[in-house]
Amino acid sequence: MQVKCFTKFARFSALMLTGFVLSGCSVFTGDDGRNDPTPLKEFKPGISAQIGWKAVIGSGAGVGFAPAVVRDVIYAASGDGSVGRYDLVSGAVGWKVKLDQKLSAGAGSDGTTTAVVAEDGTVIALDDSGQVKWRSKASSEVVIPPVVGFGVVVVRSGDYRIQAFNAENGERIWSVQRPGPALTLRAPARMVLIEGMVLTGIPGGKLMAVNALTGDVQWEGVVAVPKGSTDLERVNDVVGSPAVVGPLLCAVAHQGRIICFDIAAGGRPVWSKSFSSNVGMTVDNRHAYAPNTQDVISAFNLQDGSSAWKQDALRFRRVTSPAAIGSAVAVGDFEGFVHFLAPDDGRMLARISVGGGALRAPLLATTQGVLVQTGDGNLIMIVLN
Numbered sequence: 001m002q003v004k005c006f007t008k009f010a011r012f013s014a015l016m017l018t019g020f021v022l023s024g025c026s027v028f029t030g031d032d033g034r035n036d037p038t039p040l041k042e043f044k045p046g047i048s049a050q051i052g053w054k055a056v057i058g059s060g061a062g063v064g065f066a067p068a069v070v071r072d073v074i075y076a077a078s079g080d081g082s083v084g085r086y087d088l089v090s091g092a093v094g095w096k097v098k099l100d101q102k103l104s105a106g107a108g109s110d111g112t113t114t115a116v117v118a119e120d121g122t123v124i125a126l127d128d129s130g131q132v133k134w135r136s137k138a139s140s141e142v143v144i145p146p147v148v149g150f151g152v153v154v155v156r157s158g159d160y161r162i163q164a165f166n167a168e169n170g171e172r173i174w175s176v177q178r179p180g181p182a183l184t185l186r187a188p189a190r191m192v193l194i195e196g197m198v199l200t201g202i203p204g205g206k207l208m209a210v211n212a213l214t215g216d217v218q219w220e221g222v223v224a225v226p227k228g229s230t231d232l233e234r235v236n237d238v239v240g241s242p243a244v245v246g247p248l249l250c251a252v253a254h255q256g257r258i259i260c261f262d263i264a265a266g267g268r269p270v271w272s273k274s275f276s277s278n279v280g281m282t283v284d285n286r287h288a289y290a291p292n293t294q295d296v297i298s299a300f301n302l303q304d305g306s307s308a309w310k311q312d313a314l315r316f317r318r319v320t321s322p323a324a325i326g327s328a329v330a331v332g333d334f335e336g337f338v339h340f341l342a343p344d345d346g347r348m349l350a351r352i353s354v355g356g357g358a359l360r361a362p363l364l365a366t367t368q369g370v371l372v373q374t375g376d377g378n379l380i381m382i383v384l385n
Helices: 014-025
Strands: 004-007 049-056 068-070 073-077 082-087 093-098 103-109 114-118 122-126 132-137 147-149 152-156 161-166 172-177 183-186 192-194 197-202 206-211 217-222 238-245 248-253 256-262 268-275 287-291 297-301 307-311 329-332 337-341 348-353 370-373 378-384
Touching: 049 348, 068 103, 082 103, 082 114, 103 152, 114 152, 122 152, 147 192, 152 197, 161 197, 192 238, 197 238, 197 248, 206 238, 248 268, 256 287, 297 329
Parallel strands: 103 147
Antiparallel strands: 004 183, 049 378, 068 073, 073 082, 073 103, 082 093, 103 114, 114 122, 122 132, 147 152, 152 161, 161 172, 192 197, 197 206, 206 217, 238 248, 248 256, 256 268, 287 297, 297 307, 329 337, 337 348, 370 378
16 A cells, blocks of 8 residues: 655645655555565465445545444445445445535444544534534544544544544534644554543554543553654654554554553553554454555564564555454455455465455454455455355
């Protein structure tokens, strides 16, 4: 996946910034053959992967879009303003609306209120019949899906603010801001809302836990420390979604580390390893899984961070953040393939094409299978046998 960088300095012209993005921050160039995607090879399947159902959301995708699963319901949105509610088991449409604004992020939901964000930073909340409840303005552009719960809608905007709105009327309740670096990644990122705490990475390599009701910062942990003499060398944003398993809270950063904290012990670091990812990580009860910037997928033992295995068969295929679903670890790639790896040793188990171009949204593990939002605005459930 190509990762873009953004600067808060207005002196860069659009042309200069574009050149900087392409030359300094692209993780896939393909211009000299050294970063060409690894061709897919045949292997003996270890499991069967099939499409269980397919549903159409709309058109338009990007780093800010990912479906939200609430019990047996999926909420999803696309860039053209489409928002919908879908049955997890069958994919049947509960409701679907087309908003009058193009979207930059969505969807977040608690099953009662569903939130998306328009390109101009307008946060739009819908009730569970698809009717608009309210619209409120975030402080700047939002390209991370909102989270909803405990009576609030929370967004993280491009000016490094985390903001909460009353889920019933859209009134802004609190705002937390941290100073940001000169450059940040426009990479897949997500917040997590667990037990009344908003967990989010913030630019500069930190992980933060914020009380969803009050906005009080409960804890901050350092995932990675900026290094280097240039702004580009010092980019080390936390990417993907923070992952929680038991007492462990884990995260990974670009040009930084993969790390797990013990939240039962006040956020004490348990282990960390030098690592760099563009897309994020996931965990199960045994391992933490993450692709590096060359799309080599690694598994780390949760107890001590020791290496369990590495799989380089998907090198430079611009893979997505992974999903762990019991018998397999799944990643998508730039050609619309979803690959399934064995969690114990990383061997290839299955491969299936879902089409729709490059997959950018993180794959989600559900009770029914692996949920994929494709580049052309479809929802697809992949079931394993």
